[in-house]
Amino acid sequence: MVMVPKVKVNVDGNVVEVNKGKTILQVASSLGIQIPTLCHDPRLEPFSACRVCMVEVERGKSSALITSCNTEATDGMVIRTDSEKVLKTRKMVLELILSDHPKDCLTCDKCGSCKLQDLAYTHGVRESRFFQQPDGGVTNDPNPVIQQDTSKCILCGRCVRICAEVCPSG
Ligand code: FES
Secondary structure, three states, rough: OOOOOEEEEOOOOEEEEEOOOEEEHHHHHHHHOOOOOOOOOOOOOOOOOOOOEEEEEEOOEEEEEEEEOOOOOOOOEEEEEOOHHHHHOOOOOOOOHHOOOOHHHHHHOOOOOOHHHHHHHHOOOOOOOOOOOOOOOOOHHHHHHHOOOOHHEEEEOOOHHHHHHHHOOO
16 A cells, blocks of 8 residues: 655644645645635646635745645645735735726626625725726627626636646547
């Protein structure tokens, strides 16, 4: 039997021993700690595009903000998922994503079924400080089941990656 090496990690004060190779996001999730994500999909390779899953990792006397979906948890790591620095940065990231979305994005009728809108609400984003007029809009693709509106795209790449990685022959 192959023994998988273990690492000890501290997430928000919870010390846990996990198999080496797990991402910070996976370790946090195993502890019941939810880190918000937008571009992450467990079926796909980490893409690290949205930066919403940012956490703070202690580095000696200082700390660094890193994305949890693609960063492996290493032995002795001390991680904060909800520090003031994390929440402030995450709020700014959401504002940047919303900056070229339609101005009514936060109040549109997708209420309750839009993860970006939900995250904006829970992080206290009521408008984007960086708002600029959105590019794009509804494309002319006649597909009967999919409507593409590029002004609402979050550039997570999931639509392309799912075709390439999950159903490459489809
Ligand atoms: S979920 Fe980690 S960068 Fe998007």
